[in-house]
Amino acid sequence: MSEYQLDQSVLKKIDQWAKKFPKEQPRSAVIKSLRFIQDHYGWLSDRQLDALAKHLNIPAIQVYEVASFYSMYHRKPVGRYTIGICDSISCMLCGSHDLMHYIENKLGVKPGETTKDGLFTLEEVECLAACTKAPVLLINGKDYYENMDPKSVDDLLEKLSQGDS
Amino acid sequence: MTNAIKQNQVCYRTFHLDQPWSLESYEKIGGYKIWKSVVAGEIKPDFIIQSIKDSMLMGRGGAGFPTGLKMGFVNRDKPGQKYLVCNSDESEPGTSKDRFILSKNPHQLIEGMAIAAYTMGATVAYNYMRGEFMHEFNQCEKALQEAKEAGLIGHHVLGSKISIQIHNLIGAGAYIVGEETAMLESLEGKRAMPRYKPPFPANYGLYGKPTTVNNTESLASIPVILEKGAEWFKSLGTEKSGGTKIFSVSGHVAKPGVFELPLGTSFKDLLKLCGGIRNNRGCKAVIPGGSSMKVVPGKTMLGAEMSYEGMKAVNSAIGSGGVIVMDDCTCMVHALTCIVKFYRDESCGQCTPCREGTGWLHEMLLDILSGKGKVEDVDRLVDVANKIEGRTICAFGEAVAWPVQSFIEHFRDEFVYFCRNGESMISGTKNGK
Ligand SMILES: Cc1cc2nc3c(=O)[nH]c(=O)nc-3n(C[C@H](O)[C@H](O)[C@H](O)COP(=O)(O)O)c2cc1C
Ligand code: FES
Numbered sequence A: 001m002s003e004y005q006l007d008q009s010v011l012k013k014i015d016q017w018a019k020k021f022p023k024e025q026p027r028s029a030v031i032k033s034l035r036f037i038q039d040h041y042g043w044l045s046d047r048q049l050d051a052l053a054k055h056l057n058i059p060a061i062q063v064y065e066v067a068s069f070y071s072m073y074h075r076k077p078v079g080r081y082t083i084g085i086c087d088s089i090s091c092m093l094c095g096s097h098d099l100m101h102y103i104e105n106k107l108g109v110k111p112g113e114t115t116k117d118g119l120f121t122l123e124e125v126e127c128l129a130a131c132t133k134a135p136v137l138l139i140n141g142k143d144y145y146e147n148m149d150p151k152s153v154d155d156l157l158e159k160l161s162q163g164d165s
Numbered sequence B: 001m002t003n004a005i006k007q008n009q010v011c012y013r014t015f016h017l018d019q020p021w022s023l024e025s026y027e028k029i030g031g032y033k034i035w036k037s038v039v040a041g042e043i044k045p046d047f048i049i050q051s052i053k054d055s056m057l058m059g060r061g062g063a064g065f066p067t068g069l070k071m072g073f074v075n076r077d078k079p080g081q082k083y084l085v086c087n088s089d090e091s092e093p094g095t096s097k098d099r100f101i102l103s104k105n106p107h108q109l110i111e112g113m114a115i116a117a118y119t120m121g122a123t124v125a126y127n128y129m130r131g132e133f134m135h136e137f138n139q140c141e142k143a144l145q146e147a148k149e150a151g152l153i154g155h156h157v158l159g160s161k162i163s164i165q166i167h168n169l170i171g172a173g174a175y176i177v178g179e180e181t182a183m184l185e186s187l188e189g190k191r192a193m194p195r196y197k198p199p200f201p202a203n204y205g206l207y208g209k210p211t212t213v214n215n216t217e218s219l220a221s222i223p224v225i226l227e228k229g230a231e232w233f234k235s236l237g238t239e240k241s242g243g244t245k246i247f248s249v250s251g252h253v254a255k256p257g258v259f260e261l262p263l264g265t266s267f268k269d270l271l272k273l274c275g276g277i278r279n280n281r282g283c284k285a286v287i288p289g290g291s292s293m294k295v296v297p298g299k300t301m302l303g304a305e306m307s308y309e310g311m312k313a314v315n316s317a318i319g320s321g322g323v324i325v326m327d328d329c330t331c332m333v334h335a336l337t338c339i340v341k342f343y344r345d346e347s348c349g350q351c352t353p354c355r356e357g358t359g360w361l362h363e364m365l366l367d368i369l370s371g372k373g374k375v376e377d378v379d380r381l382v383d384v385a386n387k388i389e390g391r392t393i394c395a396f397g398e399a400v401a402w403p404v405q406s407f408i409e410h411f412r413d414e415f416v417y418f419c420r421n422g423e424s425m426i427s428g429t430k431n432g433k
Helices: A008-018 A026-041 A046-056 A060-067 A089-093 A096-107 A150-164 B023-028 B033-039 B045-055 B067-071 B098-104 B106-120 B134-149 B180-187 B216-228 B230-236 B267-273 B308-313 B332-346 B352-369 B376-388 B396-421
Strands: A081-086 A120-125 A137-139 A143-145 B083-088 B124-129 B165-170 B211-215 B244-251 B257-262 B283-287 B322-327
Touching (some): A008 A046, A026 A046, A026 A060, A026 B165, A046 A060, A081 A096, A089 B244, A089 B322, A089 B332, A096 A120, A096 A150, A137 A150, B023 B134, B033 B216, B045 B067, B045 B106, B045 B216, B045 B230, B067 B106, B067 B211, B083 B106, B083 B180, B098 B134, B098 B216, B106 B124, B106 B134, B124 B134, B124 B180, B134 B165, B180 B211, B211 B216, B216 B230, B332 B352, B352 B376, B352 B396, B376 B396
Parallel strands (some): B083 B124, B083 B211
Antiparallel strands (some): A081 A137, B244 B257
C-alpha cells in the first residue's frame, strides 16, 4: 500500500509558508500548515496530521498538540459552512444569546452540531474584535457578518444555501 | 464641545483618503519619509529611542509599558539575530482597533515595524495576526508586496546596506496568544503557553534570541511621532499620558464605533461621539479597557477622563481601549457570567489556580443564575478570584480576577439579591447563560 500523501497544492502552500521562518525551525510552520490542510479537506484527520509531521520532518506529537490546542481547527468533519456566533460580552449585551436561540431553532441544531443536510455547523465563538458592530457572526472562520438580526440572518442563510446548489 | 475634538491624527491618519491602504495614499500624507531618512543615516537609533521616550508613548496592547524604554532593552550592537514581533492578536473582549490599522493603514505599520526593527538591530520582523483576520492579513500582504517592490523592505533597502525582512503571519484561534511570551511559543509552532519571566524576551525571546514584542497601535504610532516630533505627540494628551489612543466603544450606546482621540478626552465627550446611551437610558457601568479591566460605575465614569491617570483615579485602567458600556437594564450577574465564561474557555490550562479557578467561578455563577445560589457564594466568588490573582505565570490570572472583584465591589446588592431570590434584580432579564 502506498503511503498517504497530502495534496500537491497543499504541500506547495506549506513549503511557501515555511520560508518565512529560519530553515532550522520547520516547526514554526505547523500552525498555518494545519489551516491549509483544513481549507482543502474541510477538517483534520489523523493521517493528515501524520503526513504533515513527516513532511516537516518533526515528531507527530508536535503536530497533534497544536491541533488540539487552537480553537479554529476541526478534528471532526463539519458542514460546508461553519457559523460562529460571538457570545462574548459586547455581543451578549447586544443580544447575541437571543440570536443564537433564533438560529438554533431555525436550523434545528445546537452549538457543535451539523444540520442533517451537511450544510451548516453551528459554533459558539469568542470575541472576534468586531465588538462595535455587535452582534457578529463568522462564517468559515474568516468572513465577518456584523450588526446581525433575525432578518439579516435569514438573508445570509438563504444566500449560503443557494450558493450551494 | 464634542465637534472640537480632533480625531484620527496618528494611526488612523489615512482614513479620510480614497483607498487609504495603498502605498500611493500613504506616501501622499508623507508616509515612509522617516524610514527613508533612517536608511539614509540622517536619523540615528539613539535619537529614535529618545524621541519615543520623550513622546510618552505607552504600550497600547493593554499593559501600558513605556514603548521608548522597551526599545532600549535590546542592545543593537550585540552580535547575533534579533527579532521584532508585532502583536496583532487583538483578542481582548471589547477591543476592535488594531483591525482597522491592519486593513486601512498597513503601510504605516510596516514603516513603524521597519523603524523599530532597525533601531533594535533586528533584520527580521513578524506581524502575528489573530486567526480570523483573513481580510486584514490579505491587506497586509498586499501592502508588504508594494513596499518590497518599491525597495522599502527587503535586502539592501533603497540601495543601502540595511536589510529588513517583514513577514505577515496568521494564527488559529486562542486568546492567550496575545500574551507576549505565549505569542513567541506560538511563533515557534507550539501551544501558546506563556513562559516564566525572567528571562524576559529582550534577553531570551523568539528561538531564544533577543526579541521585542509591541502592539500594532504602538508600532504604527512611531512614524508619526518621529515626523511631527515627540513634543507634538506628547502635547496632544495630558501631562502624564502622551498622544492619542484608539477607543472602541461597544455595548449600549446609540452609535458604537472606533475613535482615535487625544488622551485626556472626557468620557462624557466620548459618550457624546457615540450618540449617548441608547434609548436615552442611564449609564449603569463601564469597563474602560477591555473585559480584563475593572468595571466602573456609570456615575463615576461620567466625571472621569480617558487617560492613564484618569482611569487609575477611578480604580481601573485604559488597557486596550475597549470601552464596554452597560445601560441601566443590564443584569450585572449575567454580564459577569458572560465575562467569566470567556476566561474559563480561554485559560491555557498551564497554571492550576487559573485552570481550576476559572471553572469554579463559572460554575458558581451558573448556579446563581439557575436559582441555586447562596448568599455566601458572593464572598466565595471574591475569595476564589483573590486566590487566582498573583498566582499565575502570566497576567491572565488578574484578567479574570479583576472583573469578578470589581463587579461584586460595585454591584454586590445585585449578586446578593439574585442568590436570595433566585432571579435578577433587573426586571425583564431572561435566564440566559
Ligand atoms: C492574557 C493576555 C492577553 C493579551 N492579549 C493581547 C493582545 O491581544 N494584543 C496585544 O497587543 N497585547 C496583548 N497582551 C499584552 C502583551 O502581553 C504585551 O504586553 C503587549 O503585546 C506589548 O506591547 P505594547 O507594549 O506595545 O503594549 C495580552 C496580555 C495578556 C496577559
Ligand atoms: S464581543 Fe463579539 S466581537 Fe467582540
